[in-house]
Amino acid sequence: MRRVMLKIKNMRFQYKLLMGYLLACVIPLLFVSVIIFRQSAEALEDSSQEFASLYTSQLKTTLNEFLEEYDKVTKSVLVDNELIYRIGDKRSLPMDELIVQKVEVQRLLMRVALLKPEISTVMLISRDTNVYQYTTTTSRVVEDILLSREWYKQLSSSKDTFFITGLHDRSYYEDKGAGAVVTVGRVLFSSDGAYAGLLLIDLDPFTLLRLDHEFVLARDKYGMSVIISNNQNEIVYHSDAASGRLSWQQVLESGTELLQDNGSDDSIILTGSTTQGNLLIRTEIPRSKLLHNINQIKGVTVSVILMSCLVITLISLSLSYKITKPIKALRRSMKQAEVGQYLPIEKEQANDEIGSLVHSYNKMIITIRTLINDVYIAEIKQRQAKFMALQNQINPHILYNTLESIRMKALVKGDEETSNMIKILARMFRLALSKEGKHHSVKHELEYTSNYLELQNIRFDNRFRLDISMPKEMLNCSIIPLIFQPIVENSINHGFEDYSRIINIEIEGIWTDKGEMLIRLKDDAIGISLEKQEELRALLEHAESDKYKLGGADEAEGNGIGLKNIAERIKLHYGADYYLTIRQRLDRGTIVEILIPTR
Secondary structure, eight states: OHHHHHHHHTSOHHHHHHHHHHHHHHHHHHHHHHHHHHHHHHHHHHHHHHHHHHHHHHHHHHHHHHHHHHHHHHHGGGGGHHHHHHTTOOSOOOHHHHHHHHHHHHHHHHHHHHHOTTOOEEEEEETTOOEEEEESSSOOBOHHHHHHOHHHHHHTTOOOSEEEOOOEESTTBTTOOSSEEEEEEEEEEOTTSOEEEEEEEEEOGGGGOOOOHHHHHHHHHHTOEEEEEETTSOEEEEHHHHHTSSOHHHHHHHGGGGGOOOOOSSEEEEEEEOSSSSEEEEEEEEHHHHHHHHHHHHHHHHHHHHHHHHHHHHHHHHHHHHHHHHHHHHHHHHHHHHTTOOOOOOSOOOSSHHHHHHHHHHHHHHHHHHHHHHHHHHHHHHHHHHHHHHHHHSOHHHHHHHHHHHHHHHHHTTOHHHHHHHHHHHHHHHHHHSGGGTTEEHHHHHHHHHHHHHHHHHHTTSOEEEEEEOOHHHHTSEEOSSSHHHHHHHHHHHHOOOTTSOEEEEEEEEEOTTSOEEEEEEEOSSOOOHHHHHHHHHHHHTHHHHTTSOOOTTOOTTOOOOHHHHHHHHHHHHOTTOEEEEEEOSSSSEEEEEEEOOO
């Protein structure tokens, strides 16, 4: 948890906003969606059970009507009670009476068949097992096969006067057709209560139920199955066989297996019975079918959640981007300010808190840049004022004329060495104080350095040797003044030991890959100690940060222009990419390296 909290703490502000928006929107969305889905699923299941209850109730009503109608139909034969008794009389009758009796029975059966249009076969079986039949089809019942059927044998032991058998095949018909029939019947008694025979009516199972078309559609929609059985636990009707999902042969072969409850939760089961109790109704709703509809609701809910999450994500991205965009611009500008680039944010900002912050930051940056420019310009003006004051105090023409007069007097007196020194000094003053000294070339800088070294050779008896190695095109390039001479001066002041050894000084110039000038000033003097080198390097590294600092007003005169001063002037004039640094030679001596652009 701590690692998670630390990651969240160190997360970018934009991602924090995005995560906050998503959590604030998605969590309530998921919560509401789950509640709606659960309520919808429960409502669907409840409505399915209610429909199944209503469906079962209609089945009960329909079956009750069916049983009442056929109870009346079968009772209609009792009107001819005397005829019924006679057909079971075992006494032998004359042929003419037998013919009359058979005709009367046929009329009786025909009258029964005409009561209901769905009746196709009516049979009357006397107590001496004589079979009388009337059929509206071309296929008749085979009497011997009928009497041998197990379901028929069980009817004689039935305690119910009115009964309905389970499904049985049509193998006792002459055509032995496929399918199944259900038999409705009544046990016939004579007026004195003696057993007189059985009245049997074969019906197609479809006739048991007369359902509206809307109910059939709803039944198929929910995948309901309706099983009707009698009080002997025999199947009388199966909706799957009626709808074609199962064949009647499969129902007959399955027997009572279809009525068994395996105790699983695969189906919702509702039961009921008719008023007389002759038939039991069992309605099953597969949970898989119900769950399919629930899964459809789940799919719609998930799709709505995903689409909502996508829309929320896009909105969150847009909002977080709009909020963090000015903050990122503010951060980039601050990083630029860290490296000395004080640039305000130019884009127009909104009139909110962040826009006000950016506006205040821009004012601060402009103020800082103005102050830096003021300080920088003030320093330049101060230095220019000092330089102009020095130039105004020393008139070059008076200086040159005076030095020339002194030189001539030295020549008259025969002092040629003094004359040469004055001549060299005059050339140096001319280069340093002339108007072109402000922007002079590498050639002028080398000439000034050569004159300075020539003076030092007069002083120290030619102890210094200067070697210049530089491309001709580099000699005409511009360079700020007083760069080489202070470095050569440092070599003499800190590297000259005695008169026994000559110091070699080399000025080398090469072009870099970018076309910049890399100038090295080398000497083979005693060099600089490691501690002094580290001190000088540290001093030169501060040239970038000290380039805008004003020089002290009480700075002691005579200190000269040191290496740090040269490094600061290079940074000021050429930029932060250019430098002056010190490198140690392998044998002895020092290398000062300068990198400046070509101008």
